[in-house]
Amino acid sequence: MELGYNADEIASAITSTVHAIGLQECYIRPIAFYGFGEMGVNPLKNNVDFAIAAWRWDAYLGKDAASKGIRCMVSSWRRINPLTLPPQAKCSANYANAALAKIEALKAGYDEAIMLNLQGMVSEGTGENIFRVKRGSVSTPNAAAGILRGITRDTVIQLAGEVGIDCHRIDVSREELYTADELFLSGTAAEITPIREVDGRPVGNGEYPITRKIQQVYSDAVHGRGKKRADWLTYV
Secondary structure, rough: OOOOOOOOHHHHHHHHHHHHHHHOOEEEEEEEEEEEOOOOOOOOOOEEEEEEEEEEEOOOOOOOOHHHHHEEEEEOOOOOOOOOOOOOOOOOOOHHHHHHHHHHHHOOOEEEEEEEOOEEEEEEOOOOOOEEEEOEEEEOOHHHOOOOOOOOHHHHHHHHHOOOEEEOOOOOOHHHOOOOOOOEEOOOOOOEEEEEEEOOOOOOOOHHHHHHHHHHHHHHOOOOOOOOEEEEEEEO
């Protein structure tokens, strides 16, 4: 997909959009798509359009999610296989897979779904990556699990190392969700959200000391508290 703009031009357009709408906080969604033209499964003859949306988006998983944690279920829908669609691409088609799992979870009375891959290993949430804490060590499914390699995921891995928490990219089984001391989700919208229950089973003892520590250093970084992560920020 030839966007017609380079990374610097897109970044500048995002900054201009945020400035123009005048919100103190907002979610930003740049999106490129094949626009008007020939109908069919071959989009290559159509022009590529590029849009930037920004709007206020309060707590994605609920106003108490960050403090009290959320209830999750393991979905019956499996995460798409890399031989079917590229799961590491933030592609709109992939969200149909996530939407089915999300709807299933909501209708069952849960806040979010956790998806397994075709091999039965943990992949991710419907719009977030997942982390497991056991005996003070953090682990998260590796790229081969069919995850989207989120920027927030990479941020958590880096920040965890900086505050002395071991973090590993490994296979995580379904039963390891049930035996975790802590579980949490990460994502641009979800930020760092603890999971208090999976499939009706409480996670750990209901305390989230590692999650809270990562929540704090993440919040400090993205809100520009201190100068340590100033290079991560773009000022508007």
